[in-house]
Amino acid sequence: MIAGQTASGRCAGRWPATPRLRCTQTGCGLGLAAIAVIILWRLFAALASLDLPHRLIRLGLGAALLFAVVAQFNAISGLAAGSALRAALGAGKLLETRDRRDHYIVLGVSLFLMLAATLDRQGLPRLLLYGAHLWLCCAALAVIGTPVVRLPARAAFGLAGRSLGYALPIMLLLFLFFPRVQGQIWSLPAGGAAVTGLGDEMSPGSISQLSESDEPAFRVTFDGDRPPSTALYWRGPVLHQFDGYTWRRELGRVYRSAELTYLGPAYRYRVTLEPHRQRWWFALDLPVAPARPGVFFTFDYQLVSADPVTQAVSYEMTSHIDYRSDDAASLLARRIDLQLPANRNRRTLDWARRERARLGSDAAFVQAVMDLFRDGGFTYSLTPPLLDLDSVDDFLFRTRTGFCGHYASAFATLMRAVGIPARVVTGYHGGEWNPIGQYLIVRQSDAHAWAEIWVDGRGWTRYDPTSVVAPDRLQRAALDRIAALAGGVDPLIAELDAWSRLVLSWDALNTWWKVRVLEFDLGSQFELLRDLGFQRPGLQQLGWLLAAGLALWLALVGLRFGRTPRPPRGDRLARSYRGLCRRLAAAGLPRATHEGPLAYAERVRRERPELAAVVVPLLQRYAQARFGPAGDHDDGRAFERAVRALRLPA
Amino acid sequence: MSERRARLPDLPARRRLGLRERIAARTERWSRRRQGAERWPSAITRRRLYILPTRAGLGFAVLLLGMLLAGLNYANSVALLVAFVLGGFMLVAMNLSHRNLLGLVLESLTLPPAFAGDSARLSLRLRNPSNLPRHAVRARVGGHEATLDTLPPGESGVVGLDLAAPRRGRHPVPRISLSTEYPFGLFRAWTWVHVTETLLVYPAAHGDRPPPLTASDHDSGTQGLAGGNDEWAGLRPFRDGDSPRQVAWKAYARGAPLLVKEYTGRSARTLRFDYETLTGLDREQRLEQLARWIVDAEASGARYGLTLGTLRFPEQRGAAHRHRCLEALALHV
Numbered sequence: 001m002i003a004g005q006t007a008s009g010r011c012a013g014r015w016p017a018t019p020r021l022r023c024t025q026t027g028c029g030l031g032l033a034a035i036a037v038i039i040l041w042r043l044f045a046a047l048a049s050l051d052l053p054h055r056l057i058r059l060g061l062g063a064a065l066l067f068a069v070v071a072q073f074n075a076i077s078g079l080a081a082g083s084a085l086r087a088a089l090g091a092g093k094l095l096e097t098r099d100r101r102d103h104y105i106v107l108g109v110s111l112f113l114m115l116a117a118t119l120d121r122q123g124l125p126r127l128l129l130y131g132a133h134l135w136l137c138c139a140a141l142a143v144i145g146t147p148v149v150r151l152p153a154r155a156a157f158g159l160a161g162r163s164l165g166y167a168l169p170i171m172l173l174l175f176l177f178f179p180r181v182q183g184q185i186w187s188l189p190a191g192g193a194a195v196t197g198l199g200d201e202m203s204p205g206s207i208s209q210l211s212e213s214d215e216p217a218f219r220v221t222f223d224g225d226r227p228p229s230t231a232l233y234w235r236g237p238v239l240h241q242f243d244g245y246t247w248r249r250e251l252g253r254v255y256r257s258a259e260l261t262y263l264g265p266a267y268r269y270r271v272t273l274e275p276h277r278q279r280w281w282f283a284l285d286l287p288v289a290p291a292r293p294g295v296f297f298t299f300d301y302q303l304v305s306a307d308p309v310t311q312a313v314s315y316e317m318t319s320h321i322d323y324r325s326d327d328a329a330s331l332l333a334r335r336i337d338l339q340l341p342a343n344r345n346r347r348t349l350d351w352a353r354r355e356r357a358r359l360g361s362d363a364a365f366v367q368a369v370m371d372l373f374r375d376g377g378f379t380y381s382l383t384p385p386l387l388d389l390d391s392v393d394d395f396l397f398r399t400r401t402g403f404c405g406h407y408a409s410a411f412a413t414l415m416r417a418v419g420i421p422a423r424v425v426t427g428y429h430g431g432e433w434n435p436i437g438q439y440l441i442v443r444q445s446d447a448h449a450w451a452e453i454w455v456d457g458r459g460w461t462r463y464d465p466t467s468v469v470a471p472d473r474l475q476r477a478a479l480d481r482i483a484a485l486a487g488g489v490d491p492l493i494a495e496l497d498a499w500s501r502l503v504l505s506w507d508a509l510n511t512w513w514k515v516r517v518l519e520f521d522l523g524s525q526f527e528l529l530r531d532l533g534f535q536r537p538g539l540q541q542l543g544w545l546l547a548a549g550l551a552l553w554l555a556l557v558g559l560r561f562g563r564t565p566r567p568p569r570g571d572r573l574a575r576s577y578r579g580l581c582r583r584l585a586a587a588g589l590p591r592a593t594h595e596g597p598l599a600y601a602e603r604v605r606r607e608r609p610e611l612a613a614v615v616v617p618l619l620q621r622y623a624q625a626r627f628g629p630a631g632d633h634d635d636g637r638a639f640e641r642a643v644r645a646l647r648l649p650a
Numbered sequence: 651m652s653e654r655r656a657r658l659p660d661l662p663a664r665r666r667l668g669l670r671e672r673i674a675a676r677t678e679r680w681s682r683r684r685q686g687a688e689r690w691p692s693a694i695t696r697r698r699l700y701i702l703p704t705r706a707g708l709g710f711a712v713l714l715l716g717m718l719l720a721g722l723n724y725a726n727s728v729a730l731l732v733a734f735v736l737g738g739f740m741l742v743a744m745n746l747s748h749r750n751l752l753g754l755v756l757e758s759l760t761l762p763p764a765f766a767g768d769s770a771r772l773s774l775r776l777r778n779p780s781n782l783p784r785h786a787v788r789a790r791v792g793g794h795e796a797t798l799d800t801l802p803p804g805e806s807g808v809v810g811l812d813l814a815a816p817r818r819g820r821h822p823v824p825r826i827s828l829s830t831e832y833p834f835g836l837f838r839a840w841t842w843v844h845v846t847e848t849l850l851v852y853p854a855a856h857g858d859r860p861p862p863l864t865a866s867d868h869d870s871g872t873q874g875l876a877g878g879n880d881e882w883a884g885l886r887p888f889r890d891g892d893s894p895r896q897v898a899w900k901a902y903a904r905g906a907p908l909l910v911k912e913y914t915g916r917s918a919r920t921l922r923f924d925y926e927t928l929t930g931l932d933r934e935q936r937l938e939q940l941a942r943w944i945v946d947a948e949a950s951g952a953r954y955g956l957t958l959g960t961l962r963f964p965e966q967r968g969a970a971h972r973h974r975c976l977e978a979l980a981l982h983v
Contacts, residue, residue: 100706100835104709108709108713111713111717111736112716114732115716115717115720115729115732118721118726118728118729118732119720119724119726119729122726122728126728127728130728130732134732134735134736138739138834141834141836142833144835145706145832145833145834145835145836146785146786146830146831146832146833146834146835148786148797148799149785149786149799149800149832151833159833163739163742163743163746163833163834164735164739166738167735167736167737167738167739167741167742168735168738169738170735170737170738170741171734171735171737171738174730174734174737174738175727175730175731175734178730178734180722180725181722181723181725311724311725311726517727518727518728519727520727521725553741554741557742557745558745
């Protein structure tokens, strides 16, 4: 079972992150409960025709709600506070809805709140909710739109549903061809910056419990070959500065990155990144510099975007898992990546220097350190003991228990102590293969940290000490088995149990939704135009397609609705009679509106005696069938046959 | 077209109009020129069916615009989807409102005369010749409105409107608007109905002078039996113009044909009302008094004649006679 494999034993968990500062849980809960109570009460009052509360009570309630919002958010603007305010006041408005205008206001507030919700969440489950909400709003519009007709709820929902159904093609058309805007025209103040995923610093000693989170961090589809699972290091922020306790990014100084020679195959893939409100993008170690505006490739091979990722973003990358550099490390690189606080972790420094002197070479020292981690009694744990300020000393000589951050930190410190430039790289490792959607899900629980050291003649070289402490976790990934795949039905799917299949299908659907719908932008529109055969796609072509589609829809809807409605079909007898009259009209003798069948027959006899012989009996027969005694009624079939058999003399 | 236009009554002249009224007057002139006078029956065609968003529809559109801008600004596909589907919904709503009136047949208009100070009842008969029901069709004329809830397929319905009738005379009927906001109240589709029918308003039946006691007998040589109230004379077949009060309803209920009870009496009255005899009153009061007498005389079954300047109506009875006399009063100058 693949889904379960990620859950345990990883150097996992998200780095400590400030909780989403939406609002405190209890405050929001109370507010929502109050609003729900008001809505339910109003429903009850409508059903039981109670009087609405007195004006003073309403005023008091409104003031209380306003106060509650201000107390909760310390603001009345911004998306969260503004929405809360509107929700509260909308609920308050419910208590004084009497006439049509009030109803329209409540409806408007409700649609506005939905807009706010769409700005907040765009997932597929929410889509169902939004659809239901729209349906409800439109049905409400049908009920309050024409107050004279007491439309029953069923009819209102039917009407609204059908109308929305007719509107769906328009929605699709506009969605595909309505030109999008690139970049933001204005932005809302982000109420309470929320941080999930990797932070930009790491203090392993301060964490005693890593939370396991199955939230996806990003998804990857490979174009062509897939790398082996042991090589799935997803590079994120690189940390250079160490104060003995906390690793931080290098913010001020930049050194020249070494010239790289890529070895081995290039892997091409597309990453779809969940919004994490940070500026970094993740790529397979080691990415080729992307040619894409708005994202920078830093000196330590990170991808940093110009704006924080607040919405799902998707990008194509190329990486090589093997590379070398014949450069020498720059002086600045040496200075930055050898920096260590002199008065911290003294035991570690002393031990490292003694060991280096004893072994005689850097290579032997690195190997000895890796051996130490493998055989020195180190254990892997997601719940390590807290460390004191000399965190590496405490870890190496006392607790010997930790997760990836501890090992990477200790390794880099040991290297720096003996003059080998070292840095800590954070990111993710591995991922779960979704055989249904044919893509890799990397979750927050796959978060990882490793070290890179400078080796002359090779360049920056990755060492992952965690892999020797807990070697099994690197070899379990399902991706290994993918290499053995040779087309056809993915045997991995066959191995899945029903539940995993459901879970993975759902994730695949969500991914499709994210990539194809949520990220549909001007570029996608141009791509679509190219697929449709336009050589040089542009706004003009979009406009033409939009106009053409709109015209087509209007024509179809016009055919359906705009046509002068048909007369009622009537019964068989009436239809046949109308047919007879039409034929007589074609013969030059139309029936006058006021004429009954017998009067008409009389006129036929008078004006067109040559027709009378065949027509008059038919007209009499109709009169007999329609108005005669009950016994003579036929169901019209015989009359219909007679009319059809009628041959008018030319 | 020009012939139809010529038959239209003139619009009443108005002065000191505000902007709204000026616009209304302009559109009224425009629609009159465009549509001409109504011919009965006629169907509501596309050419004469207008549609505009209501206030709620405009608000809805503004909301949609906000959603669109927010969606575009934040590159938020879901907000855009919502804005787009609601935009399509508005287009559908427009079509539905339009269709709710399209093809309705204006069958006839009846507008019986009224007395000044009362209200006149205008009845507009609509037929739905189509196979779908029509809802919430609202007729409006001069500030009065009435709504036809539902008109099922193939059926007819009547919208009754009460028109104010403040002054005697023959008044043009202002244009009637026939509108609907069904089904969502976002759009209002309407058509104008310009009618050549006029509203005849009799003078109010007022006055407390007693009717002239003696019958004037200038023209009444043939009088033998009249519907006085004195002595039972017998039954005779109903003739047009007989007062319903004298119909033998009980006999009719038993299955007999319509019969009229006749009485003989010394005071089987024949009355003549003369405008000139009403001294001491101004013109309107005289007309009102004459109207009072005519109404009373008709109700009592008496025969009566009217002298109004050079007009002379011989002594008769019946609804048609009453109408002729009252009409003369209404139009008297």
